[in-house]
Amino acid sequence: MSNSSSGWILAGACALALSTTTACDSKSEAPASKSPPVPEKPVAPLVPKKEVADWCGEHGVPESICTRCNSALIADFKKKNDWCAKHDLPESQSLKCHPELEAKLKSMAPK
Numbered sequence: 001m002s003n004s005s006s007g008w009i010l011a012g013a014c015a016l017a018l019s020t021t022t023a024c025d026s027k028s029e030a031p032a033s034k035s036p037p038v039p040e041k042p043v044a045p046l047v048p049k050k051e052v053a054d055w056c057g058e059h060g061v062p063e064s065i066c067t068r069c070n071s072a073l074i075a076d077f078k079k080k081n082d083w084c085a086k087h088d089l090p091e092s093q094s095l096k097c098h099p100e101l102e103a104k105l106k107s108m109a110p111k
Ligand SMILES: [Zn+2]
Pocket: 056, 058, 059, 060, 063, 066, 067, 068, 069
């Protein structure tokens, strides 16, 4: 009987395959020039609005509704049922019928 002892030296070849896979997927986070939302500025009128005094000093009412200066307005007032036939004035301007309007109109008058 022959004892054949075979000694196997397992040379553990520690082949540490250091796979340094430097994947070039570096996310280049470029500073996105994201401008913050600019609040909308109210568009300034090119021509500054002139302060037009809408006032008829002669009749003590706003010029734009002065029927005595602009008789074309009369029809409008009549249509709106705002007409005092007695005084030939819009009811809303007839101080004789509505003396309380005087204070209101005076407050509207340009200083
Ligand atoms: Zn007038």
